[in-house]
Amino acid sequence: xxxxxxxxxxxxxxxxxxxxxxxxxxxxxxxxxxxxxxxxxxxxxxxxxxxxxxxxxxxxxxxxxxxxxxxxxxxxxxxxxxxxxxxxxxxxxxxxxxxxxxxxxxxxxxxxxxxxxxxxxxxxxxxxxxxxxxxxxxxxxxxxxxxxxxxxxxxxxxxxxxxxxxxxxxxxxxxxxxxxxxxxxxxxxxxxxxxxxxxxxxxxxxxxxxxxxxxxxxxxxxxxxxxxxxxxxxxxxxxxxxxxxxxxxxxxxxxxxxxxxxxxxxxxxxxxxxxxxxxxxxxxxxxxxxxxxxxxxxxxxxxxxxxxxxxxxxxxxxxxxxxxxxxxxxxxxxxxxxxxxxxxxxxxxxxxxxxxxxxxxxxxxxxxxxxxxx
Numbered sequence: 230x231x232x233x234x235x236x237x238x239x240x241x242x243x244x245x246x247x248x249x250x251x252x253x254x255x256x257x258x259x260x261x262x263x264x265x266x267x268x269x270x271x272x273x274x275x276x277x278x279x280x281x282x283x284x285x286x287x288x289x290x291x292x293x294x295x296x297x298x299x300x301x302x303x304x305x306x307x308x309x310x311x312x313x314x315x316x317x318x319x320x321x322x323x324x325x326x327x328x329x330x331x332x333x334x335x336x337x338x339x340x341x342x343x344x345x346x347x348x349x350x351x352x353x354x355x356x357x358x359x360x361x362x363x364x365x366x367x368x369x370x371x372x373x374x375x376x377x378x379x380x381x382x383x384x385x386x387x388x389x390x391x392x393x394x395x396x397x398x399x400x401x402x403x404x405x406x407x408x409x410x411x412x413x414x415x416x417x418x419x420x421x422x423x424x425x426x427x428x429x430x431x432x433x434x435x436x437x438x439x440x441x442x443x444x445x446x447x448x449x450x451x452x453x454x455x456x457x458x459x460x461x462x463x464x465x466x467x468x469x470x471x472x473x474x475x476x477x478x479x480x481x482x483x484x485x486x487x488x489x490x491x492x493x494x495x496x497x498x499x500x501x502x503x504x505x506x507x508x509x510x511x512x513x514x515x516x517x518x519x520x521x522x523x524x525x526x527x528x529x530x531x532x533x534x535x536x537x538x539x540x541x542x543x544x545x546x547x548x549x550x551x552x553x554x555x556x557x558x559x560x561x562x563x564x565x566x567x568x569x570x571x572x573x574x575x576x577x578x579x580x581x582x583x584x585x586x587x588x589x590x591x592x593x594x595x596x597x598x599x600x601x602x603x
Contacts, residue, residue, distance in 0.1 A: 250368070269302065282585060283583045286578055328391070353422055355533075370393055371537045374533045383511075395407060395412065398546055400547055412463065
């Protein structure tokens with residue numbers, strides 16, 4: 230059975246409503262680039278090739294992908310490659326799934342200075358977990374961190390997913406210190422993270438990194454968040470590292486919304502699924518406004534490694550830990566078989582099964598029409 234395409238495509242919404250979005254809101258260069266990439270993905274604008282069955286039973290044009298990391302149509306293959314690469318790195322121990330959330334009161338700062346705030350976010354979480362590992366376990370943990378900035382309604386909700394080894398390599402290298410039921414008390418992680426994040430932002434403010442934020446406003450916001458309980462989530466450890474990385478792969482290359490979540494698209498409404506079978510309905514311009522607020526700064530790394538998993542040279546800490554606990558076993562991935570089947574179908578004629586011959590198509594000299602139908 231062949232692949233069934235979603236009924237609606239975000240690219241159509243971009244092509245039809247981008248002008249209205251830019252007339253109402255100011256977009257930065259990176260946001261404009263992403264919209265262009267999504268609108269041109271798999272269209273004649275990016276070129277491609279014509280495929281013809283060797284028996285003359287079938288012919289089609291196949292256009293190139295934009296490969297932008299924000300595009301909902303270009304992440305499946307990237308996710309699969311990341312999964313294979315990550316499995317070669319992971320240790321053969323259980324892993325905890327942790328989530329650290331930036332308080333809502335600080336989201337305006339993240340919108341104004343995303344790179345500075347997100348870098349501080351990564352560092353605060355990393356230093357929290359590695360520091361607790363050294364103090365509580367006398368060991369070095371392995372961490373993989375992934376930034377997400379959205380919730381199911383496409384609202385702005387920055388948070389970090391963390392895959393942490395259930396224990397770590399002893400600081401003296403004598404063995405692996407295991408942790409089974411919990412990594413650290415949640416209150417402890419929350420308190421340490423809160424202190425490190427506020428300290429990092431305070432240093433940035435004193436250095437003049439936030440010129441658009443008056444000292445009075447900054448002080449009032451920080452006074453408020455200092456009294457809050459910052460959200461930290463911890464899930465029971467995965468028994469096998471292969472399960473952990475397969476689970477986390479759902480988060481690595483996910484974008485704010487996939488085409489499959491679109492339920493209805495008209496000239497003045499976009500309806501998409503949210504949680505527990507619920508839906509949300511937005512005007513197309515508001516839909517695009519929410520979409521572009523999740524565009525990351527150019528060159529920003531949203532997946533990072535720390536501790537044991539940042540050790541890349543032979544004989545380093547990761548190799549030392551692997552000598553005690555072994556390596557991750559490659560998980561059985563149902564999606565991989567699905568992609569392999571699709572690839573085979575794509576290379577053969579869907580009518581007679583014959584080979585498809587390919588001839589390059591020239592790149593278009595202009596972008597797709599703005600008034601493409603939804």
